[in-house]
Amino acid sequence: MSDEAEGLIEDTFITKLGAKYPFVKAKGVNEKYGIKFFPSVYCIDADGLVHSVPDDRMPSEQAIEDLLKSVSLAPKLPDDPRYEPLRSMWDKRDYAKVRDYLDKMLAQPNLDAAMREVFDAQKADLTKRVDAQQKRIERAAAGPDYAAGSDQLEKIMKEWKGFPPEAAAKKELDRFAADAAIKKELSAGKALQKLVASFDKEKPAQVRKLAVELDKFRKKYEGTHAAKQAEEMIGQLRK
Amino acid sequence: MLRSIHVFAGVAVAALVVSAPAQAKGAAPPEFAFEKVWNDGPATFADMAGKVVILDFGQTW
Numbered sequence: 145m146s147d148e149a150e151g152l153i154e155d156t157f158i159t160k161l162g163a164k165y166p167f168v169k170a171k172g173v174n175e176k177y178g179i180k181f182f183p184s185v186y187c188i189d190a191d192g193l194v195h196s197v198p199d200d201r202m203p204s205e206q207a208i209e210d211l212l213k214s215v216s217l218a219p220k221l222p223d224d225p226r227y228e229p230l231r232s233m234w235d236k237r238d239y240a241k242v243r244d245y246l247d248k249m250l251a252q253p254n255l256d257a258a259m260r261e262v263f264d265a266q267k268a269d270l271t272k273r274v275d276a277q278q279k280r281i282e283r284a285a286a287g288p289d290y291a292a293g294s295d296q297l298e299k300i301m302k303e304w305k306g307f308p309p310e311a312a313a314k315k316e317l318d319r320f321a322a323d324a325a326i327k328k329e330l331s332a333g334k335a336l337q338k339l340v341a342s343f344d345k346e347k348p349a350q351v352r353k354l355a356v357e358l359d360k361f362r363k364k365y366e367g368t369h370a371a372k373q374a375e376e377m378i379g380q381l382r383k
Numbered sequence: 384m385l386r387s388i389h390v391f392a393g394v395a396v397a398a399l400v401v402s403a404p405a406q407a408k409g410a411a412p413p414e415f416a417f418e419k420v421w422n423d424g425p426a427t428f429a430d431m432a433g434k435v436v437i438l439d440f441g442q443t444w
């Protein structure tokens with residue numbers, strides 16, 4: 145069964161479901177992790193330690209965001225204090241400063257050969273990241289969750305100020321603003337975000353109230369993607 | 384640089400018969416060999432070092 149899974153995985157998850165995230169086939173991994181039900185989720189933090197186990201269910205988006213704060217954004221750099229300014233720029237997501245700094249350093253004719261090699265690799269990494277934003281923009285702009293897409297596009301615009309993705313993200317946001325159907329979805333999606341954020345999902349009484357409010361929301365915004373999301377949330381909350 | 388990885392591990396039903404205890408929070412998770420990886424991602428367990436990783440164990444029914 146596990147050996148045939150390669151074709152089955154490919155057919156089910158990659159082809160039919162269209163999974164875009166890394167998908168691994170690993171024999172015996174269920175036993176190693178004591179998996180008792182499917183789907184089961186483990187979250188591993190940046191220090192390589194188990195942060196959450198299957199009984200905790202999927203960590204919230206906020207929990208993942210918090211974990212990501214401890215992850216360095218810098219590409220692999222030698223453990224050398226001379227690279228600290230650059231590491232700091234990466235970690236602050238100040239990509240324009242990274243670019244300007246690299247250009248300035250690489251323009252120095254007498255730059256140490258080892259440093260030049262590192263800076264060349266950094267420059268290539270920056271270019272790769274700029275290119276990767278295009279796919280991120282396409283995904284964010286494709287819908288149907290235009291509220292989340294709009295948040296993503298605004299984030300990209302801010303992070304990539306002075307780079308081509310800034311203009312590309314702005315173009316999509318302008319398209320959102322000019323399209324009545326998208327505007328309707330956007331308005332419903334933002335309202336849903338606001339509604340969900342106003343309840344403490346750790347408290348059972350709040351969860352029950354949220355389910356009631358989501359049901360009202362679903363009816364009010366019937367026909368929108370946000371209404372479908374609300375319906376799915378109700379199902380999850382009532383599990 | 385990708386800071387988080389969502390890895391989906393497809394495995395066999397038979398593996399459920401004998402299960403080790405679940406991994407504890409705060410412990411280092413056991414490493415495992417990647418037989419095949421779809422989509423852009425880590426080629427080995429070690430490649431996930433320094434990143435936030437979601438290990439999503441699933442089943443092909």
